[in-house]
Amino acid sequence: MSETYLKPLTGKVKQRNFAVFDIETTISLERAFLLGFYDGKSYKVFEDKRKTISQPHLPEDSRGCVSQFLTWLFSSKQHTKHWIYAHNGGNFDFLYLVRWLLQHPEEYSFDAIPLQSSILRLEVRRKSDKKGTWKWTFLDSYRLMNAPLEKLGKGLVGEGKVKDINYKTLHRDPRRYEYLEQDCKLLYRCLSEFYIRVLNAGGEIGMTAPSSAMKSFRRMHLQKWIPINRCLPECGCEK
DSSP states (O other): OOOEEEOOOOSOOOOOEEEEEEEEEOTTSSOEEEEEEEOSSOEEEEEOOOSOOSOTTSOOOTTSHHHHHHHHHTTSSTTTTEEEEETTGGGTHHHHHHHHHHTOTTTEEEEEEEETTEEEEEEEEETTOSSSOOEEEEEEGGGTSOSOHHHHIIIIISOOOOSSOOGGGGGGOTTHHHHHHHHHHHHHHHHHHHHHHHHHTTOOOOSSHHHHHHHHHHHHTOOSOEEEOOOOGGGOOOO
């Protein structure tokens, strides 16, 4: 058996840019009516332009907010090196992205890393790109910071979500724009604070809380290579 090792991380920590997005839907989840995106510098909002939807269970057309967002995002390389987060995205927001991607098989390919019944990581590539530089990475921030956004905001940055919102009528509420923008910017601030605390302690951010803990352990505390035996006791090979 060839022996493998757990090794210390000694290289320079990569400074990673990130952005966030959030989708608002009607209470029955039939329609995504608003989508916000924030990268720490500028905030953009995309709104469904359709007045009526006779068959809301069918994929949206180019007037839908998800279609507008992805068409804009995939039109440039501006965010190809970002990790793009959505809070609880693996169980919700990413599903709307996958539905759109399945409508555009000639233009884009995608890979999803599953985690139980959700998506941990979604990578999208432009098929016409031979060099592999047109790639976008979506991650679930709930897997990194495992708590509701309201609780994270209060604990990390002393802020909360917009109060007194009726989710059943949010799509008609004039404050829906304020509500969505606050959610996006609050998530970004929480991620920024989380990143800063881990990096200042000497650690490193991974895709999830467990991977961040292991990376941080290897960087901060592991002093030498540790052999890893991956065999079962009944394997019979030499240890």
